[in-house]
Amino acid sequence: GESVGLHLPTLSVQEGDNSIINCAYSNSASDYFIWYKQESGKGPQFIIDIRSNMDKRQGQRVTVLLNKTVKHLSLQIAATQPGDSAVYFCAENAGGTSYGKLTFGQGTILTVHP
């Protein structure tokens, strides 16, 4: 069935380092991908998205890379800060009749040490 998964469940970095969080997806029909950040006790917060007609998109301190050949998605956070500590989820949408449905991965816990 469809699934979105993460290679690493936890990631610890030092403040100022760059962080890379990876995600694999299996539904080749997915055409829209999103990264969310979730802090304890809160709902997920949108970080950045990318459509399948792109392979890279940059935001403020974040970059998302999409490799459709190997169905891989990554989130890069530059100059990671303690406030970036959270759980990060990738999500995919297949469009078509599934356009309202996001399929989420299990999440990666990012811990940033001062």
Added chain:
Amino acid sequence: GAGVSQSPSNKVTEKGKDVELRCDPISGHTALYWYRQSLGQGLEFLIYFQGNSAPDKSGLPSDRFSAERTGGSVSTLTIQRTQQEDSAVYLCASSLRGRGGQNEQFFGPGTRLTVL
């Protein structure tokens, strides 16, 4: 205006009771979504509304779960005869549109449901 709001923030109930969870989307957002998040897990899609209709309710776990949306705004998720496995955080999200562009989903803080 305000973001997505949900109530109650916490709900403790006894097995077998019915519960109603409420979601107030961002004003003007036509699409509304319900998800469930079990402890330490990702989000599981439940149902999606476009206006007052639900084009996709494929994620509802059983017929004990139902949802409605009225006036293109507030939505209620109802769980009948709750079971312990229903314990989770129920998250609601809304987006300006349901498809194409402008479908970024904004999430509420969730309702933590505990079934004893």
